[in-house]
Each structure stands twice: as C-alpha cells, then as structure tokens.
Amino acid sequence: MARTGSAESKGERTRRRIVGHATLLMYEKGYARTTIDDVIAAAGVTKGSFYFHFSSKEELGCAVIEAASEHILSRLREALDRPDLSPRGRIEAMLKEIQGIVEEADCSRGCILGNLALETSSSHPDFRERIAKAFREWSELIASELQEMKAAGELPADFDCAAYADFAVSALEGGIMISKVTRDPSPMRNSVDLILRQFEDYKKPDRDNPKTISRRKGR
Amino acid sequence: MARTGSAESKGERTRRRIVGHATLLMYEKGYARTTIDDVIAAAGVTKGSFYFHFSSKEELGCAVIEAASEHILSRLREALDRPDLSPRGRIEAMLKEIQGIVEEADCSRGCILGNLALETSSSHPDFRERIAKAFREWSELIASELQEMKAAGELPADFDCAAYADFAVSALEGGIMISKVTRDPSPMRNSVDLILRQFEDYKKPDRDNPKTISRRKGR
DNA sequence: CATAATAGACTAACCGGTCGGTATATTATC
DNA sequence: GATAATATACCGACCGGTTAGTCTATTATG
Structure with missing residues (x-):
C-alpha cells in the first residue's frame, strides 16, 4: 500500500502518462x-x-475516452462559467473554446470523441455509450444556457x-x-x-410579434 | 460468349460483387x-x-468509396430532379432521401463516407480526398438548389x-x-x-417592404 | 519483507499478400 | 476448321510480419 497521503503515487503517475500518450496516438x-x-514506446514503459x-x-481505450470527455467538458464548463458575460456571450465563449480545441490540432485531427465514436461504436458498445453520454452532457450544457438566454429575453418564449x-x-x-x-x-x-447568427438579432417582443425568431442582419 | 455488345463481362460482375459485399462489411x-x-467469404470468391x-x-477501399459516392450522389440528384416540385419541395425531398438512406440501416451504421473518412483520413490521403470531393459535390448540389429558391423569391436576396x-x-x-x-x-x-425550418417563414417581399426579413450575408 | 512496479522475452493468432497452378475462353495461324 | 498461342478468370496453400496478451524474473518502496 503506497497509497496514503494526498500526493499522486508513482503508479498513478505512470498510468496517467500512459493515458496521455495513448490519447495523442489515438x-x-x-x-x-x-x-x-x-x-509503451511513447510513454517510455515496458509491456509488463x-x-x-x-x-x-x-481498458486503455475506456480510460482515454473517459479522460478526453472530462477534459473537453470541463473546458466547456469553464467557458460557460463567466458571470461577467451575458448568456449569449457565454455561448459564444463556449463555441470559441471548441474552435480553439480543434484548431490546436490544425483541424486535421478532428474531435477525438467523434473519431473514436465512428471507428469503434459498432464493435465496442461500452465506448459508444460513454461517448454518447459526453455528447448528451454537451447538449445539456448548451440547452441550459439557451434557457438562460430565453429567461433574459434574448430568445423567443417558444424557442425549443x-x-x-x-x-x-x-x-x-x-x-x-x-x-x-x-x-x-x-x-x-x-x-x-x-x-x-441564429441568436444575433432577436429583439425582446415588445408586445406585437412573439412568434418567430427573426434573422435580420446584425454585427 | 462474352465481350460482345454491351453486356457486363463475367470478370466485371465478379468485381462488382466483391465491391458490393465489401461495402456492406466496411x-x-x-x-x-x-x-x-x-x-471473399461474403462474396463467395477465393483469395486468388x-x-x-x-x-x-x-484499391478495394478506393473502389468502395467511389461506388458509395456515386450511389449516394445519384440518389440525391434524383431527388432534386423533380420539375413538379418547387425548389423548396426539392430540398425537402433530398433531405428525406438522406434520412431514408440512413434509416435503411436503422441509423446504427451512420454514413459510410463519414465513417471511412474519420477512420482512414489520417492514413489514406487518397481516401480522404475522394470523400472530401463527395462532400463538396453534395454541398454544391444544395447550394445550387438554394440559388433557385432565391430566384423563386423563397429566400432573401442576400442569403448566403x-x-x-x-x-x-x-x-x-x-x-x-x-x-x-x-x-x-x-x-x-x-x-x-x-x-x-430555416426556409419556412420567409415571405416574398411584396414590393413595398423589401427588407423586412433578411439575413446577413458573407462571413 | 511484502507488495507495488518494472523488465522484456515469448507466444499464438491473425491478416495482407504471394505464388504456382488450373480451367476456360478468345484470337492467330496454317 | 483444327489447333496452337494467349488472355482472362479463378483456386487455395502458404509465408512473413504484426499485434495483443502472457509469463517469469527482477527491482523499488513503504
């Protein structure tokens, strides 16, 4: 038992290092x-x-997916956790964060969750479900922010x-x-x-036209 | 008794059968x-x-991608080639065709082009380029139909x-x-x-108020 | 010293691709 | 039109490299 205390044990560090390199490779x-x-070559460890x-x-694949889901979702949550911004501003910050994540890899590697999803979901149901959960959480994050936009009058009341x-x-x-x-x-x-752009130019319904989200030019 | 006229030779039939089964498997x-x-087991042929x-x-992969691209695009073109429908009706027909293609596989297999793209594009540049071309052609098909909608007054003049x-x-x-x-x-x-829904509620500007609902253009 | 962690040779299965060979058609030659 | 020559199509055993996973031995560490 080398586990007591708050510091990360050597084994935990090794495990994390393996997951990190495996993530890049995958x-x-x-x-x-x-x-x-x-x-193992990338992480500098042996088979044993x-x-x-x-x-x-x-199991390595699961760990990679788990870590990637947490990493991405925490970055998105961080972008949304900006009390200084309006709801719309927060959504914009989140979208820019996504763009940043993808452009860090020159756009040529895509999204690791999407990639692994399409490659493995027919053969690895557990991968598939974990990735589905990440997408669901992402959508819920956006939906709750849209709700706040709606509450702030930045979206029509009947917006889905x-x-x-x-x-x-x-x-x-x-x-x-x-x-x-x-x-x-x-x-x-x-x-x-x-x-x-969908959100850009909805005007709080002053009383006459609460029904459609209008799309007039903005910016 | 082969080769004469327009009939498909035995070898061509075999090749097509291989591609067909390979497509399903991939x-x-x-x-x-x-x-x-x-x-070869699925197609009933031998290694040799x-x-x-x-x-x-x-090379088999290329043939599969080529055949799939042609198959899908020809179905989309067919859906758009309906002079009896309005431009908007044609787009709707095309979208329903896509939905049909995907639901033929219970949605559980996704899109073969997207699947192969994400799985192989980093290792097979030729696959990647062929698939990119298919997506480009698909987008152009939609864009030209949107142009017709615009010409028919079903979209704002500045719609991109x-x-x-x-x-x-x-x-x-x-x-x-x-x-x-x-x-x-x-x-x-x-x-x-x-x-x-984006197209649903644009109303042709009735000569006096040409700028009521329009969208910003460009990027 | 008990156990956590590392080392790396080894294995068994798999898989893409090869190769020598056969059978049947088509074409050339006399 | 018989036959020789050639092209097309197919057959399946086999090979060599790769890969996930195992096993036994050895070294840190608390």
Whole structure:
C-alpha cells in the first residue's frame, strides 16, 4: 500500500502518462492503428508495466475516452462559467473554446470523441455509450444556457432549447468532421458562425410579434 | 460468349460483387476490421480471384468509396430532379432521401463516407480526398438548389447560399454521427427538421417592404 | 519483507499478400 | 476448321510480419 497521503503515487503517475500518450496516438491514428507497442514506446514503459496498469487494450481505450470527455467538458464548463458575460456571450465563449480545441490540432485531427465514436461504436458498445453520454452532457450544457438566454429575453418564449442544442452539437461535430476531411478550418468556423447568427438579432417582443425568431442582419 | 455488345463481362460482375459485399462489411465494421478473408467469404470468391481483380486492400477501399459516392450522389440528384416540385419541395425531398438512406440501416451504421473518412483520413490521403470531393459535390448540389429558391423569391436576396449549404451538410453529417452513437434516429431527424425550418417563414417581399426579413450575408 | 512496479522475452493468432497452378475462353495461324 | 498461342478468370496453400496478451524474473518502496 503506497497509497496514503494526498500526493499522486508513482503508479498513478505512470498510468496517467500512459493515458496521455495513448490519447495523442489515438487522436492521430485512431484506435485500431494505435498499437500497444506504440503506446509503451511513447510513454517510455515496458509491456509488463503496461499490463500491470491495464488489463487490456480495451481498458486503455475506456480510460482515454473517459479522460478526453472530462477534459473537453470541463473546458466547456469553464467557458460557460463567466458571470461577467451575458448568456449569449457565454455561448459564444463556449463555441470559441471548441474552435480553439480543434484548431490546436490544425483541424486535421478532428474531435477525438467523434473519431473514436465512428471507428469503434459498432464493435465496442461500452465506448459508444460513454461517448454518447459526453455528447448528451454537451447538449445539456448548451440547452441550459439557451434557457438562460430565453429567461433574459434574448430568445423567443417558444424557442425549443433542447432541440436547438442537439442541432448545434450536430452542426459542430459535422463541421469538425468536414474540416478534418478537407483539411480546412472553414467548415467548422462556418458552423460556429451560423449557430451564433441564429441568436444575433432577436429583439425582446415588445408586445406585437412573439412568434418567430427573426434573422435580420446584425454585427 | 462474352465481350460482345454491351453486356457486363463475367470478370466485371465478379468485381462488382466483391465491391458490393465489401461495402456492406466496411459500412458495418469499418475499414481496419474488415479483412480480405471476410470479403471473399461474403462474396463467395477465393483469395486468388480477389487479387486478380484488386491489387491491394487499399484499391478495394478506393473502389468502395467511389461506388458509395456515386450511389449516394445519384440518389440525391434524383431527388432534386423533380420539375413538379418547387425548389423548396426539392430540398425537402433530398433531405428525406438522406434520412431514408440512413434509416435503411436503422441509423446504427451512420454514413459510410463519414465513417471511412474519420477512420482512414489520417492514413489514406487518397481516401480522404475522394470523400472530401463527395462532400463538396453534395454541398454544391444544395447550394445550387438554394440559388433557385432565391430566384423563386423563397429566400432573401442576400442569403448566403454556399455558406448555408456547407452548414447543412455539416449539420446532417453531425446528426447522422450522433444518431449512430446514440442508436437513436432523432438527432438526424432533428437536423433535417431544423434545416427545413430555416426556409419556412420567409415571405416574398411584396414590393413595398423589401427588407423586412433578411439575413446577413458573407462571413 | 511484502507488495507495488518494472523488465522484456515469448507466444499464438491473425491478416495482407504471394505464388504456382488450373480451367476456360478468345484470337492467330496454317 | 483444327489447333496452337494467349488472355482472362479463378483456386487455395502458404509465408512473413504484426499485434495483443502472457509469463517469469527482477527491482523499488513503504
């Protein structure tokens, strides 16, 4: 038992190092083409050490997905946790954060959750479910922020926040996918822009036209 | 008794059969997890025969992507080639066609182009480029239809058709992805619905008030 | 010293691709 | 029009490299 105290034990550090390098490799090459030998070489550990910390490649995959989900969602939550901004400003901050995450990799690696989802979801139900949960949480984050926009009168009263949040997640993931395939950041940026534009020019219904979200020019 | 006239030769039929079964397998399991042995067993041919028709697995992958691109795009073009419908009706028909293609597979297999794109684009530049071309063509199809809507007064004069077409493709591919991951058709349907809704309530400016509802253009 | 952690040789299965060979059609030659 | 020559199509055993995972031995660490 080397576990007492608050400091991270050596084993925990090793495990984290393995997950970190595995994440980079799987982000770059996908799950199947990332071999255990790749991972241990990158992390500087041996086979025996690896299999002391992980029982299988699948368990490593789970750890990678878990860590990536937490990393991404915490960055998004951080972007939304800005009391100094209006609800709309916070959504914008969140979208920019996504854009930043993707552009850190030149848009050429896409989104690790989307990548692993499409590659492995038919063979690894546990991967699939964990990733589905991350997308659901992301959508809920957006939806609750849209609710706040609505409460602040920045959206029409009949605006369907949940549906639009799902739509935004789809448009973003799709944009990231097309950016990866075309090696061009503009599809993803275009998704960000057009999502933002939906919110741009709704005017608090002064009394006459509460029904439609208008789309007049703004900016 | 071959070769004469327009009939397909025996070799061509075999090749097509191989591609067809390979497409189903790669749609289901992805590229890496589809083995040549899988393909030849499904198509009922032997290794030797396979390697007579294809020089490598990669060449098979190209053939699958090519065939899938043509198949999908031709179905979309067909849906758009309906002179009896209004431009908006044609877009709706195309979206329903996409929905149909995906729901034929219970939404659980996603889109074969998107799947292969995310799995292989970092290792197979030729796959990536061919798929990028298909997405580009799809977007152009939508954009030109939006142009017709605009000409028919169903969209504001400053509507940015190209940007919106890209956005629609992103939202659809993203919706298909989320539907695959969640095994639930609603995210994809939601994308279809919200795309259609964008067009729903623009009213032709009745000569006196030409700027009532318009959207900003450009980026 | 007990156990956590590391070391790395080894294995068994898998998989893409090869190779020598066969069968059947098409074309060339006399 | 018989036959030789060639091209097309197919057959399946086999090979070599790769890969996930195992096993036994050894070294830190509390």
